[in-house]
Amino acid sequence: MKYMLLMYADESKGPQTPEEREAHAPETWYALMEEMKAAGVLVSNNGLSPVANATTVRVREGKALITDGPFAETHEQLGGFFLLNCKDLDEALHWAAKIPSATLGSIEVRPLWSPDA
Amino acid sequence: MSATTQIEKTFREEHGRVLAALIGQLGDFELAQDALQDALVNALERWQMDGVPRNPGAWLLTVAKRRAIDRLRHSAPLERNALVLDSESIPAPQEEPEMDDSIPDERLKLMFTCCHPALALEAQVALTLHTLGGLSTPEVARAFLVSEPTIAQRLARARKKIRDAGIPYRVPPVDLLPERLDALLAVIYLIFNEGYVATSGDSLTRQELCGEAIRLCRILVDLLPGEAEARGLLALMLLHDSRCEARLSAQGELVLLEEQDRTLWDSSKIQAGITILDSAIALRDPGPYQVQAAISALHAEAPTAAATDWSQIAMLYDTLAQMSPSMVVKVNRAVAIGMARGLQEGLKLLLSLEDQAENFYPYHAACADLSRRTNQREAAADAYQRAIELCSNPTERAYLQRCFDTLTDSVK
Numbered sequence: 333m334k335y336m337l338l339m340y341a342d343e344s345k346g347p348q349t350p351e352e353r354e355a356h357a358p359e360t361w362y363a364l365m366e367e368m369k370a371a372g373v374l375v376s377n378n379g380l381s382p383v384a385n386a387t388t389v390r391v392r393e394g395k396a397l398i399t400d401g402p403f404a405e406t407h408e409q410l411g412g413f414f415l416l417n418c419k420d421l422d423e424a425l426h427w428a429a430k431i432p433s434a435t436l437g438s439i440e441v442r443p444l445w446s447p448d449a
Numbered sequence: 450m451s452a453t454t455q456i457e458k459t460f461r462e463e464h465g466r467v468l469a470a471l472i473g474q475l476g477d478f479e480l481a482q483d484a485l486q487d488a489l490v491n492a493l494e495r496w497q498m499d500g501v502p503r504n505p506g507a508w509l510l511t512v513a514k515r516r517a518i519d520r521l522r523h524s525a526p527l528e529r530n531a532l533v534l535d536s537e538s539i540p541a542p543q544e545e546p547e548m549d550d551s552i553p554d555e556r557l558k559l560m561f562t563c564c565h566p567a568l569a570l571e572a573q574v575a576l577t578l579h580t581l582g583g584l585s586t587p588e589v590a591r592a593f594l595v596s597e598p599t600i601a602q603r604l605a606r607a608r609k610k611i612r613d614a615g616i617p618y619r620v621p622p623v624d625l626l627p628e629r630l631d632a633l634l635a636v637i638y639l640i641f642n643e644g645y646v647a648t649s650g651d652s653l654t655r656q657e658l659c660g661e662a663i664r665l666c667r668i669l670v671d672l673l674p675g676e677a678e679a680r681g682l683l684a685l686m687l688l689h690d691s692r693c694e695a696r697l698s699a700q701g702e703l704v705l706l707e708e709q710d711r712t713l714w715d716s717s718k719i720q721a722g723i724t725i726l727d728s729a730i731a732l733r734d735p736g737p738y739q740v741q742a743a744i745s746a747l748h749a750e751a752p753t754a755a756a757t758d759w760s761q762i763a764m765l766y767d768t769l770a771q772m773s774p775s776m777v778v779k780v781n782r783a784v785a786i787g788m789a790r791g792l793q794e795g796l797k798l799l800l801s802l803e804d805q806a807e808n809f810y811p812y813h814a815a816c817a818d819l820s821r822r823t824n825q826r827e828a829a830a831d832a833y834q835r836a837i838e839l840c841s842n843p844t845e846r847a848y849l850q851r852c853f854d855t856l857t858d859s860v861k
Binding site: 333335418419420421422424425442443446 | 616621625
């Protein structure tokens with residue numbers, strides 16, 4: 333079963349203490365990706381550019397309305413994702429808890445849409 | 450016992466085990482439940498004529514499997530049909546099913562699935578009562594004073610999420626077991642408390658909730674005999690439940706432990722609770738349920754309120770406060786210390802909690818009681834008033850009001 337792990341965090345608040353910075357260093361992320369690959373669960377993953385670079389499109393009455401910024405202003409912004417192939421929700425939750433940004437923000441775990449559901 | 454009551458009783462007893470086995474074999478929570486429902490309708494007709502079969506569980510399981518296949522045949526050739534259709538041979542519809550007496554006990558898996566943390570707590574509770582307890586949707590609705598459609602929707606959503614989000618049907622592996630077991634015990638205790646504490650609503654159904662929680666915990670103890678806290682919770686509930694006849698007066702008024710008629714306590718439940726508590730302690734893995742059960746046992750063993758071993762109880766509260774420092778524990782600890790070592794000391798300790806407990810009515814009720822016992826009538830009256838303002842349970846509020854009235858009457 334494929335699960336999308338959506339990473340939300342407050343962009344304006346990065347890691348504060350040296351320990352936090354170490355826990356969020358690029359090496360930690362690479363190590364996690366390697367671990368996921370070794371376990372055979374990683375389908376793909378990526379980070380997103382900050383919401384300052386976001387543009388929202390709506391089509392109303394045939395016209396595309398373009399606005400600056402994300403769809404909703406919230407405290408936490410979508411910052412990236414992992415797409416994993418797991419045997420069940422527990423496995424997906426296990427990996428979600430290992431994502432470094434889970435200690436600062438939150439990870440939303442959602443199965444991909446399926447026609448049976 | 451009439452045939453219908455006999456059948457209903459059998460349904461309740463067999464429901465959890467049959468459903469759990471069925472989910473295991475079908476791999477589909479919703480299909481299993483629908484098929485079991487069909488089988489129960491079938492059983493009601495047949496058993497009223499032929500009597501309850503020798504092994505009703507196996508009868509239900511066999512018929513439910515057949516119904517599941519019928520349902521799959523009707524619902525277009527989906528891939529998952531293969532799973533069931535290829536499985537073992539199933540008796541032809543007309544003949545009495547050949548009984549295999551050994552239904553595998555998969556209720557533990559079902560318990561963990563129903564109490565998975567990815568489900569909302571109220572869904573966990575409803576699902577546990579419905580699937581394992583065999584309570585009908587209207588029964589669950591009555592017990593929680595929630596409308597039937599709300600409960601039905603809650604159950605349907607939970608079942609859908611179990612399937613669509615891939616919530617596993619299994620006993621969690623060792624690394625997850627402790628936290629998941631804690632969650633499971635919390636749900637069982639919540640079911641018990643719903644029956645025990647809240648005194649509004651249908652009192653019969655509420656009695657059933659206490660009984661149901663005890664039954665579920667017994668199953669859990671049987672299936673996980675090495676878990677001390679499961680035993681601790683079972684002991685705690687039995688000990689609490691032993692006092693259920695004494696804690697309400699004939700007029701439905703709350704009677705506090707100190708004033709209860711101890712001859713109304715159920716000594717067989719007390720004995721059972723203490724025996725289970727001893728077996729829990731022997732496992733040498735202490736936890737908050739065991740400590741609470743030990744406190745409850747000390748109350749149960751005291752022949753009179755005055756003979757209560759408060760110094761032991763105060764020590765147990767010290768331990769409990771370290772394990773789970775919740776406000777209710779802190780308040781009770783202060784009261785126990787007051788009873789054990791001097792009311793003034795207890796009151797002083799209690800008042801030190803004021804900043805954190807300002808909106809917590811048991812704190813004010815405890816302050817009122819200790820103030821009353823130390824003849825500080827004005828302080829007691831104020832505290833009772835504050836507690837009455839904050840308390841939302843009508844039976845407990847009525848009790849506090851009576852205390853307040855007695856106190857102010859004696860001043861006049």
